[in-house]
Amino acid sequence: MEGASSSQQGPQSEIATFFTLEQLNKLKSHFEEGGVKGVTDLIKQKLAELDKIELNIAVTGESGTGKSSFINAMRGLRNTDEGAAEVGVTETTMEPTKYPHPSQPNVSYWDLPGIGSINFPAGEYLQKMKFERYDFFIIISAGRFKENEGKLAEDIKRLEKKFYFVRTKIDLDFYSMRMGGSKINEKKMLHDIRSECVKNLQKTRILTPPVFLISSFEWDEYDFNQLNKTLEDNLPYIKKSIFVLAYANRSVEIVQQKSKMLQERIWMSATISGAVGAVPVPGVSLACDIGILTEEIMYFRKCLGLDGPSLQKLANITNKPVKELRAVVNPSLLETINEDTIARLWWGATAVAVSVAEVALDFIPVIGSIFGAVSSFYMTRRILTNALKDFTESAVKVVKVAYGID
Numbered sequence: 001m002e003g004a005s006s007s008q009q010g011p012q013s014e015i016a017t018f019f020t021l022e023q024l025n026k027l028k029s030h031f032e033e034g035g036v037k038g039v040t041d042l043i044k045q046k047l048a049e050l051d052k053i054e055l056n057i058a059v060t061g062e063s064g065t066g067k068s069s070f071i072n073a074m075r076g077l078r079n080t081d082e083g084a085a086e087v088g089v090t091e092t093t094m095e096p097t098k099y100p101h102p103s104q105p106n107v108s109y110w111d112l113p114g115i116g117s118i119n120f121p122a123g124e125y126l127q128k129m130k131f132e133r134y135d136f137f138i139i140i141s142a143g144r145f146k147e148n149e150g151k152l153a154e155d156i157k158r159l160e161k162k163f164y165f166v167r168t169k170i171d172l173d174f175y176s177m178r179m180g181g182s183k184i185n186e187k188k189m190l191h192d193i194r195s196e197c198v199k200n201l202q203k204t205r206i207l208t209p210p211v212f213l214i215s216s217f218e219w220d221e222y223d224f225n226q227l228n229k230t231l232e233d234n235l236p237y238i239k240k241s242i243f244v245l246a247y248a249n250r251s252v253e254i255v256q257q258k259s260k261m262l263q264e265r266i267w268m269s270a271t272i273s274g275a276v277g278a279v280p281v282p283g284v285s286l287a288c289d290i291g292i293l294t295e296e297i298m299y300f301r302k303c304l305g306l307d308g309p310s311l312q313k314l315a316n317i318t319n320k321p322v323k324e325l326r327a328v329v330n331p332s333l334l335e336t337i338n339e340d341t342i343a344r345l346w347w348g349a350t351a352v353a354v355s356v357a358e359v360a361l362d363f364i365p366v367i368g369s370i371f372g373a374v375s376s377f378y379m380t381r382r383i384l385t386n387a388l389k390d391f392t393e394s395a396v397k398v399v400k401v402a403y404g405i406d
């Protein structure tokens, strides 16, 4: 796939962590020279950097093709939800409009006016849209892709950005076919639509256009998951992490994927915990930075969709009373997170097996052995790991109830 693979920033060249190999080596040498202090500063820097990382996704296509609906779907919103982009309106602005993700505001979708609706030459379109702002482009059509859309992709490629073609409203194709009395061979129909899209685009210099067939109303059908997976796989690791954490809880796999991403932050929080603001937590024999703990735990809750607004959104999407979803969550996880919660849930008490993923990161044993078993590093990691486990378990139950999975 051309759009996807050209000028790849190479997630493979980075090991699967927030740090590059080079940065990990730097951490090691800093530790050897400056001890814990040197390492702590580097990690604080990295956490601050992670907070600032942005992902900006451009969505372009003519009015009526389903851009607004797509932008809503990608943000886990139905068209009628609060914060949703307005649907079914003719665009009046020639400026890109920004739509931040409701719970991951660093992830934004930008609604760009279609290239056909604009009065200046195609070559200027991307300049006018401030192309450098975007991590990649999604080119939308509800029918055949046209020559100017293929040309646009050529320009995007020339500017060393990635692009993906999304053909929306596939559900309508099936509906019409059914209404017309034809017997449906789903596979063949998708194959035919795809071939036609590809054939039209191949009239330009894009020889292997990445085309995805979707319905913005059916997030589990057609190529919706494949599109997300492809976008994810083509992002550098740090951006991938916020893209993944922004997923709506559509499946058990997604919950587990998010949980794994969150797991990777734990050792960083643990390393900086204990330096300042350490207070004894009831039921935990060691002082921990309660500020770091509660902040991180609340972040887990939000990312795993167990905060109030996220649960409500999932209830809306799946037509389930929110009460039914809340009923399968450990009630303490829904309350205010503080020292009492941590003590009550025994997060500090049970031993935690260090995950294979953590051991694989060869920096961890270094840090682990320095701080030793009786340190706030160890204790913070233990509490956060246990907390994450409980939130993940509850989130899995919620998804199963919401989507009726056994």
Ligand SMILES: Nc1nc2c(ncn2[C@@H]2O[C@H](COP(=O)(O)OP(=O)(O)O)[C@@H](O)[C@H]2O)c(=O)[nH]1
Residues within 6 Å of the ligand: 061, 062, 063, 064, 065, 066, 067, 068, 069, 070, 086, 087, 088, 089, 168, 169, 170, 171, 172, 214, 215, 216, 217
């Ligand atoms: N059936 C179906 N309708 C869609 C889909 N996407 C958008 N629509 C409808 O198409 C119309 C235009 O959608 P909108 O998102 O406003 O398109 P925009 O003008 O490109 O932003 C609205 O009536 C939507 O409800 C889809 O995937 N399936």
Ligand SMILES: [Mg+2]
Residues within 6 Å of the ligand: 064, 067, 068, 069, 086, 087, 088, 089, 091
């Ligand atoms: Mg619109």
